Amino acid sequence: MALPQSLDGNIGVVHGQWGEDVAVEALRQKGYLIVDRNSRPCPWNRKLEIDIVAYDKSTDTMVFVEVKQHAGHVPCESRIRGVDRKKRTNLRKAFNAWRRGNKWLGAYRFDVVEIYGVPEGGRPEVDHVERVQIFGLRERFVRWG
Numbered sequence: 001m002a003l004p005q006s007l008d009g010n011i012g013v014v015h016g017q018w019g020e021d022v023a024v025e026a027l028r029q030k031g032y033l034i035v036d037r038n039s040r041p042c043p044w045n046r047k048l049e050i051d052i053v054a055y056d057k058s059t060d061t062m063v064f065v066e067v068k069q070h071a072g073h074v075p076c077e078s079r080i081r082g083v084d085r086k087k088r089t090n091l092r093k094a095f096n097a098w099r100r101g102n103k104w105l106g107a108y109r110f111d112v113v114e115i116y117g118v119p120e121g122g123r124p125e126v127d128h129v130e131r132v133q134i135f136g137l138r139e140r141f142v143r144w145g
Helices: 009-030 085-102
Strands: 032-039 050-054 061-070 107-116 125-131
Touching: 009 032, 009 050, 009 107, 009 125, 032 085, 050 107, 061 085, 085 107
Parallel strands: 061 107
Antiparallel strands: 032 050, 050 061, 107 125
16 A cells, blocks of 8 residues: 655654555455544544544444554554553543534444554554443443433
């Protein structure tokens, strides 16, 4: 897959965008419909971003996907090491705003897609972790009304 053309040259941004492109392709191959990318449902807070919003037709579920790109595997590391407490908090806020703004009342879940590799390093490895719990017990049930 080629490098994105319109990025500012920041290697982290270039690799991150490439990782998201790889994740989108992997999700499409699984039959997901891509609804939105780099969604920022709160224009006043740019940190609240959802990398990919996809629809899983097989389960009638909206899937909110966080993409993490890594140059390679680190032994003894968690599969979703990049989704820390602060990131989960921002994902919850972005999800709540997206759901309200789009009036989505159906089923949903959170997935993490980890991409191992770099754009110029050959075929990347894709690890799709489904049903990642980002809500604590107190936050799990939200009233929408």
